[in-house]
Amino acid sequence: MKEKGDENMKTLKQRVSYLKGLADGLNINSETREGRLLVEVIDVLRHMAEKIDELDEAYEELADYVESIDEDLEELEEELDTVCDCGHDHDEFEDLDEDEFVDVECPNCHEIVAFERDIIDDEDLIEVTCPNCDTVVFVNDQDVDWSEVEKAGQQARAEEEDI
Numbered sequence: 001m002k003e004k005g006d007e008n009m010k011t012l013k014q015r016v017s018y019l020k021g022l023a024d025g026l027n028i029n030s031e032t033r034e035g036r037l038l039v040e041v042i043d044v045l046r047h048m049a050e051k052i053d054e055l056d057e058a059y060e061e062l063a064d065y066v067e068s069i070d071e072d073l074e075e076l077e078e079e080l081d082t083v084c085d086c087g088h089d090h091d092e093f094e095d096l097d098e099d100e101f102v103d104v105e106c107p108n109c110h111e112i113v114a115f116e117r118d119i120i121d122d123e124d125l126i127e128v129t130c131p132n133c134d135t136v137v138f139v140n141d142q143d144v145d146w147s148e149v150e151k152a153g154q155q156a157r158a159e160e161e162d163i
Helices: 002-025 033-080 146-162
Strands: 101-105 112-116 127-129 136-139
Touching: 002 033, 101 136, 112 127, 112 136
Parallel strands: none
Antiparallel strands: 101 112, 127 136
């Protein structure tokens, strides 16, 4: 494609140069109205050929850039194939039991947020936020009735499955 475009550019520029040569060879006088018209038409054609050449070069650069973005996007898509909606890499978490996670419902958007049960007993202060709306859904320094939390999470999961 590029070679054909380059060939067309050469042809277009060559044809404009040929017209310029014909006009010079015919001693077209730019002092007559017809001569001025022909000289201006040839000059406009030369400028158009230059602009088309610049556009063609810009197009080629843009096409190369889009192709590199497409390749990067393909690589990213391949990496994301193993990541679910909750952001977990299933290859990494494949061996974990469901009992190792706690599900809570976001009070703002009602999404189910899953986090590792180990966070509950962690000595550091940890806030779990909803990935959907960034609302804090759990802070590990709270006194929590876990039976109620798990019951609410199971109900919300069941409702999601029914939908």
